Amino acid sequence: MGEIVYLALGSNLGDREAHLALARARLDALPATRVLAASPVEETPPIGPAGQGPYLNQMLRVETTLPAEALLDACQAIEGEAGRDRAASPRWGARTLDVDVVLYGTRRITTPRLLVPHPELANRDFWQRELAALDVDWSRAMRDATEAP
Known part of the structure; x- marks a missing residue:
């Protein structure tokens, strides 16, 4: 049995739907990993530099031993x-695909490359809605996250 992880997908360049589909398929094909559920796809305004088009966003529930x-x-x-x-790409600039690790089990992870729970979770209402669609209480998950051993 692996960890239950929540991954946020986003795309605002090119064929946005195809980019999300690619991510779902590639994540499901990773070793010792499977996509268990996906929230509905949602279109949201961009966060970051002006002049970007809207994003398609989706949250995945994934089980992995990675x-x-x-x-x-x-x-x-x-x-x-x-x-x-x-x-x-500039920070929060337009992108073909963004895949963020939002929650990793009940772990709190702080490394130079990765912060979990994702530090922007409390600021992104669309992530909160998408987690709720997957029956996740995001505020409780953040409270319950403990330092990884």
Whole structure:
């Protein structure tokens, strides 16, 4: 039995629906990982620099035995497969695909590369709605998160 993880998908460039579908398929194909459920896809206004188009967003419930940073590496590789170039994009800029680790079991993770629960969870009402659609009480999950061993 693996950890239950919540991953946020977002896209506002190109074929947004295809980018989300690619992410779902690639995540489900990862070793020792399976997508258990997905929230409805939601269109939201962009966060960040002006001039961006709207995003399509979706939250996934995933079961995995991958360590958190290995999962992050896989998420970033999937983003790259969808054409995202992290080095060339401004923070919160337009992107073909964004895959964020929002919750990783009941763990609180603080590394130079990964903060879980995601520090923007309390500020993103669309993530909160998407988690609620998956029967997750996000505020309780944040409170209950404990330091990873």
